[in-house]
Amino acid sequence: MIAIVDYDMGNIGSVSNMLKKIGRKSEITRDPAKIRDADHIILPGVGSFDSGMEQLEKLNLVELIREKALKDKTPILGICLGAQLMLERSEEGQKAGLGLVAGDVQRFKLDGDPKWRIPNMGWNQIRQVKQSPLVDVLPENPRFYFVHSYHFHLKNEADQLLLSDYGYTFCSAFEHENIAGVQFHPEKSHKYGMSLLHNFSEPR
Amino acid sequence: MYQSRVIPVLLCNLEGSLVKTQKFKKPVYVGDPVNAVRIFNDKEVDELIFLDITATAQGRRPNFKYISEIATEAFMPLCYGGGLSNLEDIRAVIKAGIEKVAINSALEKDPDLITRTADVLGSSSTVAAIDVKKDIWGKYRVAVRNASKTLNIPLIEFAQMLEQKGAGELVLNSVDRDGMMEGFDLKTISEVAHAVSIPVIASGGAGNLQHLKQAIQAGASAVAAGSMFVFQGKHRAVLISYPSPSELREINEL
Numbered sequence: 001m002i003a004i005v006d007y008d009m010g011n012i013g014s015v016s017n018m019l020k021k022i023g024r025k026s027e028i029t030r031d032p033a034k035i036r037d038a039d040h041i042i043l044p045g046v047g048s049f050d051s052g053m054e055q056l057e058k059l060n061l062v063e064l065i066r067e068k069a070l071k072d073k074t075p076i077l078g079i080c081l082g083a084q085l086m087l088e089r090s091e092e093g094q095k096a097g098l099g100l101v102a103g104d105v106q107r108f109k110l111d112g113d114p115k116w117r118i119p120n121m122g123w124n125q126i127r128q129v130k131q132s133p134l135v136d137v138l139p140e141n142p143r144f145y146f147v148h149s150y151h152f153h154l155k156n157e158a159d160q161l162l163l164s165d166y167g168y169t170f171c172s173a174f175e176h177e178n179i180a181g182v183q184f185h186p187e188k189s190h191k192y193g194m195s196l197l198h199n200f201s202e203p204r
Numbered sequence: 205m206y207q208s209r210v211i212p213v214l215l216c217n218l219e220g221s222l223v224k225t226q227k228f229k230k231p232v233y234v235g236d237p238v239n240a241v242r243i244f245n246d247k248e249v250d251e252l253i254f255l256d257i258t259a260t261a262q263g264r265r266p267n268f269k270y271i272s273e274i275a276t277e278a279f280m281p282l283c284y285g286g287g288l289s290n291l292e293d294i295r296a297v298i299k300a301g302i303e304k305v306a307i308n309s310a311l312e313k314d315p316d317l318i319t320r321t322a323d324v325l326g327s328s329s330t331v332a333a334i335d336v337k338k339d340i341w342g343k344y345r346v347a348v349r350n351a352s353k354t355l356n357i358p359l360i361e362f363a364q365m366l367e368q369k370g371a372g373e374l375v376l377n378s379v380d381r382d383g384m385m386e387g388f389d390l391k392t393i394s395e396v397a398h399a400v401s402i403p404v405i406a407s408g409g410a411g412n413l414q415h416l417k418q419a420i421q422a423g424a425s426a427v428a429a430g431s432m433f434v435f436q437g438k439h440r441a442v443l444i445s446y447p448s449p450s451e452l453r454e455i456n457e458l
Binding site: 010011013014017018021046047048081111112114117118119121122123124145147148149165166185187188189190191193194 | 206207208209245248250251275276278279280281282298299300301302303324325326327328329372373397398401402403423425426
């Protein structure tokens with residue numbers, strides 16, 4: 001079962017809708033027991049970094065997610081804010097992140113450029129920079145829907161999975177062993193997102 | 205290449221039927237929303253804006269059931285507007301499966317609703333919809349409540365205030381050009397896009413690809429259209445369409 005972590009940060013119904021569409025069983029939950037039992041975890045989320053961490057703390061999910069990801073090596077996918085929370089910190093807030101992967105979150109340094117407005121809202125292409133079952137097979141000319149003002153900055157280049165360009169090149173997805181994060185919204189990216197979620201949720 | 209979004213706007217009424225208006229009047233039935241969303245899925249549209257144009261006038265809350273039915277079928281970003289006047293309903297709409305909310309009539313009395321919404325959802329999910337209408341002296345006025353009322357605040361000042369209050373995006377909609385398919389109000393688009401630093405979605409007037417291109421060149425970050433994507437030919441036969449990938453590339457070439 002795929003656990004979609006429900007911590008009151010944005011629209012998570014669309015993640016379960018798309019999983020249902022591709023025939024995967026999932027449950028939206030904040031129940032530690034269910035998350036502990038899950039064989040895949042998705043951490044979605046839209047909103048600010050500190051409020052996301054506060055919610056995870058309030059629900060006593062921080063240690064559990066760390067344990068599942070780092071110790072049990074359960075495949076875990078962060079989406080948008082959920083992925084940002086997986087890193088160590090963010091320029092957006094004061095709180096420490098989950099620290100699953102080494103790196104931080106930085107604001108787009110494009111302020112004042114009318115061509116590159118912030119938030120970056122729209123479809124963008126990706127460039128794969130390493131092999132990964134998550135993205136090795138995707139439909140032709142993949143594109144994904146992005147909504148963000150901040151982007152990942154990985155400490156180790158080897159953790160970068162996808163790059164995209166918005167004013168400059170930034171890391172749009174990372175992967176370190178069983179832990180992956182995407183800045184875009186696969187659940188809102190038509191067949192490209194379906195394919196990525198299909199790849200993620202393959203039994204391993 | 206980074207492309208500006210092209211966004212179909214779907215209008216619905218109390219019964220959940222899709223309609224299309226001209227100058228915000230004369231709603232014509234164009235079909236069933238869930239069916240339309242499915243067709244737009246197949247066409248891989250960039251995003252959809254879904255507006256309930258009767259909620260505010262009827263003083264009622266959004267129809268959460270319809271919203272949920274539509275959201276379940278939508279594998280693209282979905283923005284909902286119509287009858288949103290408090291945070292509780294906004295949360296319920298998000299829970300029903302919507303990414304972004306468009307706030308319009310509530311801006312008249314409670315522009316801080318933008319701030320409260322952005323605090324909860326984040327700016328990028330908080331859209332302010334500005335309806336613009338020319339008055340009898342040809343002056344641009346901000347309109348609310350299905351354009352039945354205009355406000356005294358100048359358009360640019362209003363747009364900048366909404367940005368300051370936390371809106372992540374503006375939908376700039378021309379009441380006079382709605383459904384006319386004769387082109388966007390490029391002057392207003394350019395003025396507003398240059399006055400704010402958040403994305404501006406141009407809406408109202410699109411009739412062909414050239415119109416979309418003009419709005420992008422005028423400074424719009426995204427272009428929206430209703431009639432162009434639901435009607436076909438001069439007799440306005442209902443047929444859902446969307447530009448092909450090569451047409452989308454073409455309208456983005458400057």
